Amino acid sequence: xxxxxxxxSDAPDLVRPYVITRGRGHPTREGLDxxxxxxxxxxxxxxxxxxxxxxxxxxxxxxxxxxxxxxAAHLKLPIGVVKVLLSDLMDTGLVATRRPIPTAxxxxxxxxxxxxxxxxxx
Numbered sequence: 001x002x003x004x005x006x007x008x009s010d011a012p013d014l015v016r017p018y019v020i021t022r023g024r025g026h027p028t029r030e031g032l033d034x035x036x037x038x039x040x041x042x043x044x045x046x047x048x049x050x051x052x053x054x055x056x057x058x059x060x061x062x063x064x065x066x067x068x069x070x071x072a073a074h075l076k077l078p079i080g081v082v083k084v085l086l087s088d089l090m091d092t093g094l095v096a097t098r099r100p101i102p103t104a105x106x107x108x109x110x111x112x113x114x115x116x117x118x119x120x121x122x
Contacts, residue, residue: 038097
């Protein structure tokens with residue numbers, strides 16, 4: 001064991017979730033669940049002072065649309081913490097979320113195949 005403070009450790013970050021969320025246990029927005037889709041909105045986050053976790057979350061969401069569960073997995077944070085951070089970013093207008101399309105509203109596979117076949121004939 002070394003006493004070198006600059007040495008890298010393999011131990012995970014030991015920051016308590018309530019520190020990341022500033023003591024809050026619930027998001028300010030309702031309706032966020034594991035399959036809600038998250039996307040970063042275009043804009044400048046410089047007027048908003050973001051904590052490191054929110055900055056990482058925003059950078060991750062700028063790469064494309066992800067579900068809340070995927071965001072939590074990539075950031076290695078609990079779902080509850082990610083929901084609080086997402087609701088904060090939604091309140092500031094930096095991200096948007098939406099529910100995925102329900103299965104009942106998706107087009108039938110046969111219809112899609114007929115469209116594909118029609119396009120192939122052109």
